[in-house]
């Protein structure tokens with residue numbers, strides 16, 4: 595065999611390997627993982643820790659379990675301040691996080707790499723420089739999300755979300771909603787949408803956001819947790835919590851907002867909210 599032929603065979607093999615890795619390796623790996631089946635004892639944990647799970651139809655349950663299985667295989671969990679991340683912790687977080695992508699592609703979470711879990715709320719001290727002005731902040735946080743593929747959560751707050759399904763707050767849904775917001779590169783309260791759906795979203799959400807801010811400024815009773823009025827990104831995260839935790843309330847109070855969220859998440863949580871409220 596001439597050296598030229600050996601070279602061509604080598605280059606072709608290299609290109610084929612690169613193509614496989616780029617376009618097929620991830621889906622091939624995922625198929626391999628899913629073929630291992632969903633462990634029976636995980637079902638017991640999900641039923642106890644993820645109240646939505648019990649209300650899903652069998653088709654949605656299968657889809658949900660696949661997402662949870664991939665999530666646990668691909669994401670790295672780290673315990674902070676001596677916290678031990680066990681299977682119950684991982685399944686609780688994965689279960690609530692995967693609810694958001696129940697009817698959406700799992701690839702929405704491709705960029706999330708690690709989840710840091712503190713035992714309780716944690717303190718963050720920051721120094722921000724804007725020109726010559728330096729400001730210091732000292733905050734107590736229940737969770738946060740970063741555009742670099744990291745989510746931080748306080749386990750005490752996650753557990754409260756798991757045991758109080760009808761309450762308006764769910765820190766896991768909140769932080770993973772921020773991750774969906776990051777998908778188009780900006781944390782602006784608008785997840786990736788296009789065409790008419792994007793225009794409708796913009797119009798509906800801007801109007802609802804302004805209405806919320808106005809009602810709060812007049813000290814009227816608010817239809818949403820006031821934290822949602824701090825900025826559009828928080829509006830989307832808080833709306834997501836309410837959409838899943840109190841769907842009937844949101845649908846009654848803001849039907850157009852509910853419809854926009856229903857189109858984005860591609861599900862109607864009123865279908866499986868019988869374990870709520």
Ligand SMILES: [Zn+2]
Nearest residue numbers: 768772828831
């Ligand atoms: Zn937030």
